[in-house]
Amino acid sequence: MDHVSHPEIREAVARLCARFPGEYWRGLDRDRVYPTEFVNALTEAGFLSVLIPEEYGGSGLGLGAATAVLEEIHRSGGNGGACHAQIYTMGCVLRHGSAEQKARYLPGVASGEIRLQAFGVTEPTAGTDTTRISTFARRDGDRYIVNGQKIWISRAEHSDLMVLLVRTTPREDVKRASDGMSVLLVDMREAVGNGLTIRPIRTMINHATTELFFDDLSVPAENLIGEEGRGFHYILDGMNAERILIAAECIGDGKFFLDRGAAYAKDRKVFGRPIGENQGIQFPLARAHVQVSAAALMVDHATALFEADQPCGTEADMAKLLASEASWYAADQCLQIHGGFGFAEEYDIERKFRETRLYQVAPISTNLILSHVATHVLGLPKSF
Numbered sequence: 001m002d003h004v005s006h007p008e009i010r011e012a013v014a015r016l017c018a019r020f021p022g023e024y025w026r027g028l029d030r031d032r033v034y035p036t037e038f039v040n041a042l043t044e045a046g047f048l049s050v051l052i053p054e055e056y057g058g059s060g061l062g063l064g065a066a067t068a069v070l071e072e073i074h075r076s077g078g079n080g081g082a083c084h085a086q087i088y089t090m091g092c093v094l095r096h097g098s099a100e101q102k103a104r105y106l107p108g109v110a111s112g113e114i115r116l117q118a119f120g121v122t123e124p125t126a127g128t129d130t131t132r133i134s135t136f137a138r139r140d141g142d143r144y145i146v147n148g149q150k151i152w153i154s155r156a157e158h159s160d161l162m163v164l165l166v167r168t169t170p171r172e173d174v175k176r177a178s179d180g181m182s183v184l185l186v187d188m189r190e191a192v193g194n195g196l197t198i199r200p201i202r203t204m205i206n207h208a209t210t211e212l213f214f215d216d217l218s219v220p221a222e223n224l225i226g227e228e229g230r231g232f233h234y235i236l237d238g239m240n241a242e243r244i245l246i247a248a249e250c251i252g253d254g255k256f257f258l259d260r261g262a263a264y265a266k267d268r269k270v271f272g273r274p275i276g277e278n279q280g281i282q283f284p285l286a287r288a289h290v291q292v293s294a295a296a297l298m299v300d301h302a303t304a305l306f307e308a309d310q311p312c313g314t315e316a317d318m319a320k321l322l323a324s325e326a327s328w329y330a331a332d333q334c335l336q337i338h339g340g341f342g343f344a345e346e347y348d349i350e351r352k353f354r355e356t357r358l359y360q361v362a363p364i365s366t367n368l369i370l371s372h373v374a375t376h377v378l379g380l381p382k383s384f
C-alpha cells in the first residue's frame with residue numbers, strides 16, 4: 001500500500017519522528033503543551049519550507065513533497081497539527097504579496113526564524129458562512145484599525161505573523177457577498193497586548209487553538225496583502241493546498257491504525273489463538289486498508305492536479321472527505337481490536353482516535369463538501 005513518491009523524504013521524516021515516540025506525544029497531550037522540540041527539529045531539517053521557492057531559501061518542491069512529510073509524521077504516531085500551517089500559510093504571501101513583502105518575510109519563514117502558522121478566518125457567529133464575518137478593518141491614514149473576534153485560531157500563541165481575513169467594506173455595500181474582504185498580515189509580536197488578546201481554548205486534542213479579540217488593533221496599511229476587497233479569493237486560493245495536506249495527514253493516521261491493529265491482532269491470543277485468525281477481526285482491518293488505499297489515490301490525484309496548476313478544488317475536497325472518513329473507520333476498528341487496551345493511554349490509540357476525528361469537521365466539515373459536490377458537480381439546486 002505504501003506510496004512510492006518521495007521515498008527519501010519519507011525515510012528521513014520517519015527517522016526524525018523515531019526520536020519523538022508515543023511517550024513524548026502522550027506527555028504533551030496530558031498537559032496540552034506545544035511540541036516545541038519536535039517543531040524545531042522539523043524546522044532545522046528543512047521539512048517545513050519544502051514549498052518555498054529556492055530564491056527565498058526554501059527547497060522549492062511540489063505539494064507532493066509536503067504530503068509525504070505530513071503523512072509520515074502521522075503514520076509514526078505524531079501529529080503535524082502544531083506546525084503544518086507553517087508549510088502552506090505562506091502561500092498567501094507568495095501568490096498575492098508584493099515583491100517587497102515576499103523579500104521581507106519569506107526568507108525568515110523558510111529558515112524558521114519567522115513563524116507564519118496562524119490564519120484567522122473563522123468567527124463565532126459566521127461559522128462556515130465566511131461572507132458573514134464581521135471583524136472589520138477601518139482605514140485610518142496609513143493604518144488599518146481592526147475590531148472584532150475570531151475563534152478556533154490555532155497556533156496563534158506560537159506564531160510571529162498571522163494571515164487575517166477582515167471585512168473592509170460592509171457586506172451590504174458590496175455587489176457580491178464575497179467581495180469587500182481583505183487579508184492583513186498581523187505581526188503578533190507587536191499586536192498582543194496592543195489591541196489583540198489571545199485566549200486559549202482547551203479542546204479534546206492538543207491543538208493550541210485559541211479565541212482572538214481585536215480592540216482597535218492598529219495594523220500598518222503596508223501589511224495589506226494584494227488588493228483591498230479581494231481577500232476572500234486569496235483565502236479560497238490557499239484552501240486547496242490545506243485540504244490536500246490535511247488529507248495526507250489522515251492517510252498517515254489510517255496507516256498508523258492499520259499498522260497497530262494488524263500487529264496487535266497477530267500478537268494477542270484469546271481462546272488459545274491469535275485474535276487475528278478470526279475473520280471478524282480480519283475483515284474490518286481489510287476494509288480499512290481498502291478505504292485508506294482508495295483515499296490515498298484520491299489524495300495523489302488532487303496533488304497531481306495542484307502541481308500541474310490545474311483546477312483542483314473539488315478533488316481536494318473529495319480527497320479530504322474520503323481520507324478523513326477512512327482514517328476514522330480505521331481508528332474505530334483499531335480501538336475495537338485492542339479491546340480494553342485501546343482505552344489505555346500508553347497504547348496511543350485513544351489519543352490518535354481523538355486526533356483524527358477533527359478532520360471531519362475542520363478545516364471544512366463533511367456536509368459542506370457534500371453540498372459543494374451536489375451543487376457544483378451534480379448540478380443540483382442550491383439549498384443555501
Ligand SMILES: Cc1cc2nc3c(=O)[nH]c(=O)nc-3n(C[C@H](O)[C@H](O)[C@H](O)COP(=O)(O)OP(=O)(O)OC[C@H]3O[C@@H](n4cnc5c(N)ncnc54)[C@H](O)[C@@H]3O)c2cc1C
Binds near residue numbers: 207362365371
Ligand atoms: C481544533 C480546531 C482548529 C481549527 N483551526 C482553525 C484555524 O486555525 N483557523 C480558522 O480560521 N479556523 C479554524 N478552525 C475552524 C474550522 O475551520 C471550523 O470549525 C469548521 O470549518 C466548521 O465551522 P464551524 O465550527 O463554524 O461550524 P458551523 O458552520 O457552525 O457548522 C456546524 C455543523 O453544521 C453543519 N452545517 C452548517 N451549515 C450546513 C448546511 N447548510 N447544510 C448542512 N450542514 C450544515 C456543518 O457541516 C457542521 O457539521 C478550527 C476548528 C477546530 C475545531
